[in-house]
Amino acid sequence: MAAFKNPQILLASDLRDGEVMFLGASGWERDHRRARVALDAAAAAELEKIGHAEYASNHVVDVYLTDVEIEPDGVPTPLHYREKMRIKGPSVRRDLGKQATGA
Amino acid sequence: MSVHDLSAAARPNAPTTTYRYDEFDADFVRERVAEFREQVRRRLEGSLTEDEFRPFRLMNGLYLQLHAYMLRVAIPYGTLTARQMRCLADIADRWDRGYGHFTTRQNLQYNWPKLIDTPDILDALADVEMHAIQTSGNCIRNVTADHFAGVAADEIEDPRATAEFLRQWSSLHPEFSFLPRKFKIAVTGATHDRAAILAHDIGLRILKNDAGDIGYQVMVGGGLGRSPFIGKIIRDFLPRADLLAYLEAIMRVYNRYGRRDNKYKARIKILVHEKGIEAIRDAVEKEFASMDRSVFSHDPEEFTRIAAYFAPPPYESLPAVSATLRAARNDNPALDNFVAVNVSPHREPGYAIVTVSLKPIGGIPGDATSAQMRTLADASERFGFGELRVSHEQNIILPHVKQDDLPALWRILDAAGLATANAGLISDIISCPGLDYCSLATARSIPIAQEISKRFSDMSRQRRIGKLGVKISGCINACGHHHIGAIGILGLEKKGQESYQITLGGDPTFSAAIGEIVGPGVGAEQVPDVIEHLVDFYLAEREEKETFIDTWRRVGHARFKDALRREGEDGAYI
Numbered sequence A: 001m002a003a004f005k006n007p008q009i010l011l012a013s014d015l016r017d018g019e020v021m022f023l024g025a026s027g028w029e030r031d032h033r034r035a036r037v038a039l040d041a042a043a044a045a046e047l048e049k050i051g052h053a054e055y056a057s058n059h060v061v062d063v064y065l066t067d068v069e070i071e072p073d074g075v076p077t078p079l080h081y082r083e084k085m086r087i088k089g090p091s092v093r094r095d096l097g098k099q100a101t102g103a
Numbered sequence B: 001m002s003v004h005d006l007s008a009a010a011r012p013n014a015p016t017t018t019y020r021y022d023e024f025d026a027d028f029v030r031e032r033v034a035e036f037r038e039q040v041r042r043r044l045e046g047s048l049t050e051d052e053f054r055p056f057r058l059m060n061g062l063y064l065q066l067h068a069y070m071l072r073v074a075i076p077y078g079t080l081t082a083r084q085m086r087c088l089a090d091i092a093d094r095w096d097r098g099y100g101h102f103t104t105r106q107n108l109q110y111n112w113p114k115l116i117d118t119p120d121i122l123d124a125l126a127d128v129e130m131h132a133i134q135t136s137g138n139c140i141r142n143v144t145a146d147h148f149a150g151v152a153a154d155e156i157e158d159p160r161a162t163a164e165f166l167r168q169w170s171s172l173h174p175e176f177s178f179l180p181r182k183f184k185i186a187v188t189g190a191t192h193d194r195a196a197i198l199a200h201d202i203g204l205r206i207l208k209n210d211a212g213d214i215g216y217q218v219m220v221g222g223g224l225g226r227s228p229f230i231g232k233i234i235r236d237f238l239p240r241a242d243l244l245a246y247l248e249a250i251m252r253v254y255n256r257y258g259r260r261d262n263k264y265k266a267r268i269k270i271l272v273h274e275k276g277i278e279a280i281r282d283a284v285e286k287e288f289a290s291m292d293r294s295v296f297s298h299d300p301e302e303f304t305r306i307a308a309y310f311a312p313p314p315y316e317s318l319p320a321v322s323a324t325l326r327a328a329r330n331d332n333p334a335l336d337n338f339v340a341v342n343v344s345p346h347r348e349p350g351y352a353i354v355t356v357s358l359k360p361i362g363g364i365p366g367d368a369t370s371a372q373m374r375t376l377a378d379a380s381e382r383f384g385f386g387e388l389r390v391s392h393e394q395n396i397i398l399p400h401v402k403q404d405d406l407p408a409l410w411r412i413l414d415a416a417g418l419a420t421a422n423a424g425l426i427s428d429i430i431s432c433p434g435l436d437y438c439s440l441a442t443a444r445s446i447p448i449a450q451e452i453s454k455r456f457s458d459m460s461r462q463r464r465i466g467k468l469g470v471k472i473s474g475c476i477n478a479c480g481h482h483h484i485g486a487i488g489i490l491g492l493e494k495k496g497q498e499s500y501q502i503t504l505g506g507d508p509t510f511s512a513a514i515g516e517i518v519g520p521g522v523g524a525e526q527v528p529d530v531i532e533h534l535v536d537f538y539l540a541e542r543e544e545k546e547t548f549i550d551t552w553r554r555v556g557h558a559r560f561k562d563a564l565r566r567e568g569e570d571g572a573y574i
């Protein structure tokens, strides 16, 4: 297992509509601001375990952890530009995706 | 197996040159939709796992992308009727977000369908004889063809009859459902290659031999992606009667020797590259000579039957040059430019081929709104026998417009934001969806296209620069054909940032070439500057009538690279 370097959140896609979701305190959230943040390796492993179970019970697909930084207001923001894109929607269509609904 | 409605051919203004599915096709497609509906149901209720379901989903053109699912709809050889275009618009409104993206494989992608809606979308497509079969997976993919097929002034024969013949042969062939990798075929019947056939696993060029017989020059082992190769001639002249048998021999050799152990080495181009074209030719000819060819004995009749569907529409006899158009061009410079740049010669006197650019300045290459799709469908009915084409350059073609009608058509296109007069110019950029949508992407490509387009927004400057193909891919898979762009741009990740590698000298035509890298990658914000410097250098160096690629070939890699180096501070833009 890779060494734990940064806080992490768990992403997945909703099986029904493919929308990006984040594991929150009590289930899947569509807004990354409500994502549960793992601050150490044990917490990240716990997120992954839940993710695997959710995948196995056919609620979500494409489940993985991604590194984040915690903004001063407490919001976790992905470090990688790919996931930065996923929390918003296409950068060339600001009227579509999560960004269009104020997420 | 075939029952065709030939009556359509007799009706004026009905689409006459589009193959109509026979009942066999229609039943097959409906069955596949019903099967997929059941598979989706079982997936949603949990009795199919994702691993079990994924192959079914992909067989029906449904991918999971960054923000949502994506459905890729097949548009065989890029030909559409007005009715089909309207249906695509209706689907965009009803189940997607009001637009679609036309791709470099002459297909259409919806970026936001829900899994639960997909069977309904596929049923709606089946209503207009469309589907999403062969748009994914390790099969023979949707066969592509010259988008000017049947109308080009430089054409020997309409390549769509061949493309359709191959579609029927490949779509149901049990031996070809599980190939080592995907397999792409393109056909042209003209003396200029507009279908990039040398960048395909198999490229077919229709030729007439000295005896006046029509046959094919067969190219094999072309392809882009991680390891780009230009196709090599495997047969100089293949009589038409042998087409399927010979292609089957190629497929068998590929199936037998193609590598299944390594996905990156599994394409036929790698086999041709590793074994050499002579060895592959020997193996194919041996297979061809030994195979039972009696099963192909009905091919010529079948070909003739299919070719009848591509009979020309009922053209009027018209003077070769339209006085109405000439007068309108004199009065309207915008129309004049549009005709000069986006209109191509038609084989029929008094008619023209119109390229409708889906590349407005600063727009998203290949995207069309549902309203634009309807405008195009209406325009094709009013002015062009109800037929449209999708080009691999991600534009729409109206293939049979009377020159007299061009002013009226232009007004309609202009009002719909569809009259950008840039076909083939620097802002007519091919761009894959890249990281704005695609889960495989390593960088964005659309914003790069938009910035270049804005940088060159002055249309008179674009016309001065002349034909110049800029092609952008968001990853090494090269869906944006960057290897064969005179200027190619590949988006990669470098140290956690998007980085763009520039290649020069790519060529998609019969003089095909793979572009050469001119230096290390640059950041997104630098790309328009780099392109501008390259263009300025070309303009300074070009000799009379030279295109960018001509100057590149004459002047050479080193000087283009030098030009960039000198332009930057301490030695470099690149």
Ligand code: SF4
Pocket (backbone or CB within 6 Å): B432, B433, B434, B435, B438, B439, B440, B441, B442, B473, B474, B475, B476, B477, B478, B479, B480
């Ligand atoms: S080239 Fe890469 S990023 Fe672009 S569409 Fe193809 S797979 Fe996606």
